[in-house]
Amino acid sequence: AQSVTQLDSQVPVFEEAPVELRCNYSSSVSVYLFWYVQYPNQGLQLLLKYLSGSTLVKGINGFEAEFNKSQTSFHLRKPSVHISDTAEYFCAVIPSGSARQLTFGSGTQLTVLP
């Protein structure tokens, strides 16, 4: 079984400041990793994913994430946030051999302040 821990439930940050949203996972098998974003009253949208290869992956809206196998982490970063980045962000993992069980973290609410 897999588990995902998002260490911060709420992250307030001022506009144009950098931000890091933390995600740690636990799994006995190899996994693929995803970050999703949820804007108010909407479904989840894919930000980026790590499957293999380069540990630094770039996604939409200027976000990037780094996979660290030894620390079992997949932290999301953005060098300069905008008001429009205010949303809830979810980290998720799935066993690399199965599409059956995507496990989500509890989410991090990012609030960008003017």
Place this chain on the structure above:
Amino acid sequence: NAGVTQTPKFRVLKTGQSMTLLCAQDMNHEYMYWYRQDPGMGLRLIHYSVGEGTTAKGEVPDGYNVSRLKKQNFLLGLESAAPSQTSVYFCASTLSSSNQPQHFGDGTRLSIL
């Protein structure tokens, strides 16, 4: 291209009533999923389907039933609604490979009084 469409978007039920939530996808995806989202708990998988005519239990299946009679549709049923089932329900779909992202609908907000 509509993607994943959920109906209805909002519903209020009384305890003991039944209802069905409909999910439709037009991407020819094999896998479909029903999740519930509750504050501070992320998304939890209720049931899923790996193809037409198949269903399987997820993490929190009790009190729910599902059916996948057509590849493009995945129905979630509540036979006797309880206040604990007040939640936001999301449907998702994906191709059969685990490296493909899931595509989500906009959710159904369900309140059980």
